[in-house]
Amino acid sequence: MTAVLLENVSRAFDTHLAVDRVNLKVEAGEFLTLLGPSGCGKTTTLRMIAGLDQNTNGRITIGDTVVSDAERHIFVAAERRRLGMVFQSYAIWPHMTVFDNVAYPLRIRRRPAAEIKERVMATLALVEMEKYAERPAPALSGGQQQRVAIARALVFEPEVLLLDEPLSNLDARLRTQMGDEFRKLQKRLKITSLYVTHDQEEAMALSDRVVVMEGGKILQVGSPEEIYQRPGSRSVASFFGSPNLLDAEVMGSHPADAGFFRLEVAGRDWYGRCRAATHLPAGTRVGVLVRPECIAFTEESIAPDDDSIRWNGRVKEMVFRGARRSIAVETASQVLRVEMPSQLPVAVGDKVTLTTAGSTAWAIES
Numbered sequence: 001m002t003a004v005l006l007e008n009v010s011r012a013f014d015t016h017l018a019v020d021r022v023n024l025k026v027e028a029g030e031f032l033t034l035l036g037p038s039g040c041g042k043t044t045t046l047r048m049i050a051g052l053d054q055n056t057n058g059r060i061t062i063g064d065t066v067v068s069d070a071e072r073h074i075f076v077a078a079e080r081r082r083l084g085m086v087f088q089s090y091a092i093w094p095h096m097t098v099f100d101n102v103a104y105p106l107r108i109r110r111r112p113a114a115e116i117k118e119r120v121m122a123t124l125a126l127v128e129m130e131k132y133a134e135r136p137a138p139a140l141s142g143g144q145q146q147r148v149a150i151a152r153a154l155v156f157e158p159e160v161l162l163l164d165e166p167l168s169n170l171d172a173r174l175r176t177q178m179g180d181e182f183r184k185l186q187k188r189l190k191i192t193s194l195y196v197t198h199d200q201e202e203a204m205a206l207s208d209r210v211v212v213m214e215g216g217k218i219l220q221v222g223s224p225e226e227i228y229q230r231p232g233s234r235s236v237a238s239f240f241g242s243p244n245l246l247d248a249e250v251m252g253s254h255p256a257d258a259g260f261f262r263l264e265v266a267g268r269d270w271y272g273r274c275r276a277a278t279h280l281p282a283g284t285r286v287g288v289l290v291r292p293e294c295i296a297f298t299e300e301s302i303a304p305d306d307d308s309i310r311w312n313g314r315v316k317e318m319v320f321r322g323a324r325r326s327i328a329v330e331t332a333s334q335v336l337r338v339e340m341p342s343q344l345p346v347a348v349g350d351k352v353t354l355t356t357a358g359s360t361a362w363a364i365e366s
Helices: 042-050 098-107 113-126 142-154 172-189 200-206 224-229 234-239
Strands: 002-013 016-027 031-035 057-062 065-069 083-086 160-164 192-197 209-214 217-222 244-255 261-266 271-276 285-290 296-298 308-320 324-331 335-341 351-357 362-365
Touching: 002 042, 002 192, 016 042, 016 057, 016 192, 016 217, 031 042, 031 172, 031 200, 042 057, 042 083, 042 160, 042 192, 042 209, 083 142, 098 113, 098 142, 113 142, 142 172, 172 200, 192 200, 200 224, 209 224, 209 234, 217 224, 217 234, 234 244, 234 285, 234 362, 244 362, 261 285, 271 308, 308 335, 324 351
Parallel strands: 031 192, 031 209, 083 160, 160 192, 271 362
Antiparallel strands: 002 016, 002 057, 057 065, 209 217, 244 261, 244 285, 261 271, 285 362, 296 351, 308 324, 308 351, 324 335
8 A cells, every 4th residue: 555655746946846756655554754965855855745835746655645746736734734843842731741742742733631641642652752751852862852743643643654864863882773763663563654764774774765865856776785886877986985986898797687687798907797787788988896894805816707806916005093094005007996894914015805795796887
């Protein structure tokens, strides 16, 4: 069942097109994340779904109800859309207790006092905040405020939960902890959730699917693993971490497992195999994506695997990051970024041989 449907949705601010013909289907119970840099249109898209901004083109449907249709001049107000929303700032009212903050959506809907008490306490229990019900909101930590904001968004049992950068005000450790806790809660309740973030690791850890946006458009939609390992363009590949993109030419193409194709490719000083989404004829120029963590050091004397790529180079830079080191290796064609365990015995200036499995290298047509 489709929970949210966007059809050719656009939003213009004077001459600036913030969102450009977005088509998106969110399934019931799904956790879907809109991911992209600042100004890419993700928050504007969320606000149009919420009814806080009105789309200038296209149609938005929530469940079986069309809530906004620019051509037919339909626009359902935000308070009538049965959506819960958690903002970046949490918007916790400081003059209220935890109980009163969470009770507010029910009180404005004029629910009976007994029902309000029962539902508020049950929802606070979901986020493990019931013992703080009478605590003043200013006496809460950042993580506790986030839980209260989520409880307030859930208490009236919305059809869809919208979250706009809800973890960005927390420190790194608490972000990870609260993100994991919210994902467990979302899975348990099976509530449809749309999440906005610019943090790639957060998007991959929380989502069933990720929507990568840039310039108001959707670049790619897929599972976190698909987006990370098999991006459809250089823009998507470059958005995650510090990828190695190697210019190469296709020498041959053959069907492989899982519906992919195995390519033979040649670069300036290397030759090997990689995977691709489609058949690419010989002579096609491609960028071969190799993630830094997929590269290993090997002995030059060891014969290369038939399904691998190999480079010789010299260690140019090295940064200690605790459990790992970020290493830059200068090869004849370009500098390769490598992520290695910190205990690896290597130093700046060392000559090294690098290798990666062809199954982890991905071709993107130039």
